[in-house]
Amino acid sequence: MTEEKIFTAEEIVNSFKDEFKIKIIDIKIKKRSAGVKKNETSYIWMKIDKGAFKDIIKHLCALQFPHLAIISGNDLGNSIELIYHFTLNFGHPRSETILNISVDLPKSNPEIESICDLIPGALITEREKQEFLGVKIIGIPDDRRLFLPEDFPEGIYPWRRDETGPDKLYRNLHEVKK
Amino acid sequence: MKFSMLPKAFAQMFKKPWTNKFPAKYAPSNTTKFLENVQAGKAKIIPPVETPPGFRGKIQYDKEKCIGCQLCLKVCPSEAIEFKPEDKKIKIYLARCTFCSQCNDICPTNCLSMSNEFLLADSDLYSKDLIVE
């Protein structure tokens, strides 16, 4: 087993910046400390351009195979923001870095490439984003519904805050007879 | 063949069972009749295991201390507390209460506390026993 190199947060940030320059819109490191000894954990928040998304993920996998925790999504009015939460350097005590890559997709064309060919474990979380936010993931091996029932109407996306949200579907069980 | 569980299973035959037989040793075939017998003194209910101090049971409300600030309504996760505007006091519906005691923590006058009563089952959600005011 070859010894894996432990990348510090600054090295990771510099590696991305050198390779992708203007495609990275914003990148910042945040550190949190805990316990009596105040050991620090680094969180990298990176905002990238949609066009370079697949190349950036390829660069990340080449650097060190990451652990994909989850993809979370935000409905920001005119665009949908997807945030990919990766972690690196697991296996070495107290050196893990959490890398959050966020991509903005315009609502007129919410499409993004799948990363299942690079990281097969992303299948379930990509299917979830397809049905909850209405994002179209190109190249996904399996695009069936995951959590919503079969008879849930098409075109209604539960996490959205606009007219395609589920407002017509819920009953206010709140009002009980008093 | 080594079966390490065998001696322990054998030893259990001679030990007292761990279960506390609440309310009676065997389940009564007719529950209402059993309860009538208890009232009349002919049968006894074996008490449940003692609750520790700090147990979160039925909520107790000290009406005089309440100032009507409505902070407890703000933190109740299930909206089980109702404000009565005419006399500025609250009414708690135990049918919705989750027994989290968050209202106890936020109350500025400490008028709410949790007792150790937990036998609260009832068939009517809004009966007298399940409303605290």
Add this chain to the structure above:
Amino acid sequence: MNKTSVTKSTYQIPIGPIHPALKEPVFFEFELDGEKIVDVDVKLGHVHRAIEWASRKRNPVQILYLAERICGICSYCHPIAFSLAVESAADIQVPERAEYLRVIHGELERICSHILWAGVAAHEIGFDTVLYLTWQIREKALDLTEYLTGNRVTKGITMIGGVRRDITQDMIPKIQESLKYFKDNFEKLRGIFLDDKTFKMRSQNCGILTKENALKLCAVGPTTRASGVKKDVRVDTSYFAYGDLDINYITPDILTGKVNGDVYDRIIVRLLEVKQSIDLIEQCLDKMPAGPIVAEPKIAKLLAQLKKTNGEGVGRHEAPRGEVIHYVKLDGVNEAPYTWKVRAPTYNNILPWIPMLKGNQIADIPIVAASTDPCMSCTNRIAIIKDGNRFELNKEELHRLSVEKTRRLML
């Protein structure tokens, strides 16, 4: 039946949505060739309760109790991960004593959960006596939880910025008495699970997950540690007081010297983790500093501060089943968070079921599914469609098949 080509002689069994060997509804569709499983398909969504949507009209303190009810066994992990995410977003510094207290409660929950799992795994093999023994030990752990927090399951001990109840000096003798009880009984459990021939027969070389698959499919928790991947949020990152304590990854080669990735290895990892938890609680009781237990004791002030915060945060915790991650975005205008994303550990452990179950027999389904300890709820019927006739097998039948296999192996 001639088994010349797979397509001619396989049939498909749908299992679920209410299904064998554990706690929540999941729908499997197995393609079988005789008794061997050729392919597996998983469908989810039967207990989808729209919890993340329900958080849109609740403030962060109310969401703590909503998060607690996501799962009964991991009822401490979800509020604590949410709390970590909010503290990261709002930059709240937690006092040191609270961090040690959080470790104690987390490890106590881990003990309860792993002992419950040990009993269920024994039950799936057919060894009911062990189920009763382990759950008796678990009663002591639940009594201790009730003493420390007020309730056995929904603990309600987390608050944003700390914990709600302190452990005072007069509580410590009871904790130490319980820990002594666990240590004495741990040796009993270890003897039964790891030395007994029945367990070894049924679980070795069954449900193997290779290290490469565990890495590629992003598995988490004891499932992946049993395959040799060193992934544990408590050791990797320094949160709560884990950075101060003596803790290391638990992989099967600590005990046996080699890593197989089968069900037996998962049993080893979980039992060793119980021992590690007992040890961690003792370290915490020794090293706990004095001080406040919550960063902001006045909750109304805390809520006002969170209402003005604008930021996003990620909170991760090592639940008994793996890594829990919560993402919270606060927008600075409403009291309710703008977005709350929950990811329970079992969702990452579902894809590994596919390589684990291929090549095994039907009677192995309960023990392999149970060995990943899915936090999913329990069972009922499966329908077998064979040559156009429908047979219905319920949980008792599947369980009976599993127990019969144990008897066959014994003779």
